[in-house]
Amino acid sequence: MSSQQALIKLADQCVLCGICIPTCPTYQQQRSEAESPRGRISLVKALAEGKLSADPVLQQHLASCSGCLTCQQVCPAKVQYQKILLGGKQLLSSNITD
Ligand code: SF4
Numbered sequence: 001m002s003s004q005q006a007l008i009k010l011a012d013q014c015v016l017c018g019i020c021i022p023t024c025p026t027y028q029q030q031r032s033e034a035e036s037p038r039g040r041i042s043l044v045k046a047l048a049e050g051k052l053s054a055d056p057v058l059q060q061h062l063a064s065c066s067g068c069l070t071c072q073q074v075c076p077a078k079v080q081y082q083k084i085l086l087g088g089k090q091l092l093s094s095n096i097t098d
Pocket residue numbers: 013014015016017018019020021037038041071074075076077078079
């Protein structure tokens with residue numbers, strides 16, 4: 001399985017319930033889906049699927065995550081947010097340097 005396929009599989013565990021969203025400090029500040037855990041998971045999935053390019057806006061949304069992992073603690077679907085975030089950042093840096 002490629003790293004992209006592995007990331008898509010991890011992201012697909014998110015059932016989009018939104019329970020994590022109010023707990024996220026960057027969402028509380030920005031009130032933007034792209035600054036929420038669910039939003040970041042969707043962005044990483046789209047990047048892995050080749051539906052989004054590795055642009056500075058996407059990079060900023062991943063970089064602004066504090067890494068507090070509150071989202072992972074409250075997630076009823078046990079989504080492995082940290083793995084998704086790290087995988088997304090790795091994919092982003094490899095795309096940017098390609
Ligand atoms: S709580 Fe978990 S399943 Fe629900 S939206 Fe957040 S990451 Fe996805």
